[in-house]
Amino acid sequence: MEQQEKPSNPVYNRKDSGKVELPDAEWKKILSPEVYYIARQKGTERPWTSRFEHSKEVGTYYCAACGNALFRSDTKFDSGCGWPSFYEPISKGAIIYAPDHSHGMTRTEVMCGRCKAHLGHVFEDGPPPTGLRYCINGVILDFEKAKEAEKKAGYSPDKQ
Numbered sequence: 001m002e003q004q005e006k007p008s009n010p011v012y013n014r015k016d017s018g019k020v021e022l023p024d025a026e027w028k029k030i031l032s033p034e035v036y037y038i039a040r041q042k043g044t045e046r047p048w049t050s051r052f053e054h055s056k057e058v059g060t061y062y063c064a065a066c067g068n069a070l071f072r073s074d075t076k077f078d079s080g081c082g083w084p085s086f087y088e089p090i091s092k093g094a095i096i097y098a099p100d101h102s103h104g105m106t107r108t109e110v111m112c113g114r115c116k117a118h119l120g121h122v123f124e125d126g127p128p129p130t131g132l133r134y135c136i137n138g139v140i141l142d143f144e145k146a147k148e149a150e151k152k153a154g155y156s157p158d159k160q
């Protein structure tokens with residue numbers, strides 16, 4: 001799973017941080033129906049269905065739509081909410097925020113900082129040090145395990 005090739009998605013790139021803007025019709029062509037539903041239609045996967053929810057593997061979580069690095073595994077925690085949860089994004093620019101008043105609630109939506117894919121929401125009931133809970137749809141995450149050498153050296157992806 002980690003080394004999945006995505007030849008049908010020309011914008012998927014883990015090294016390029018340039019913004020991606022595509023018309024909806026293009027996204028529909030290059031994303032799987034599941035990813036498209038979450039990313040572009042702001043869908044929500046059923047709780048307790050993500051294979052990442054209880055994963056403890058060491059590595060990096062990327063945006064499944066564009067390859068942007070989003071979260072490190074060491075900021076992941078068991079929130080019990082039914083979706084993969086993190087207390088901090090990998091970097092400030094990794095994620096963008098927008099107020100969301102849908103479904104009669106006031107929430108903060110989180111989106112990919114590169115392609116604006118809908119990821120989930122952030123709530124203020126997370127653990128220290130941030131007190132935040134990024135509640136993320138597992139469908140929109142791509143995970144890559146850290147290599148053994150990286151683990152030993154104190155894993156820090158994307159340090160340039």
Ligand SMILES: [Zn+2]
Pocket residue numbers: 063064065066067068112113114115116117
């Ligand atoms: Zn993205």
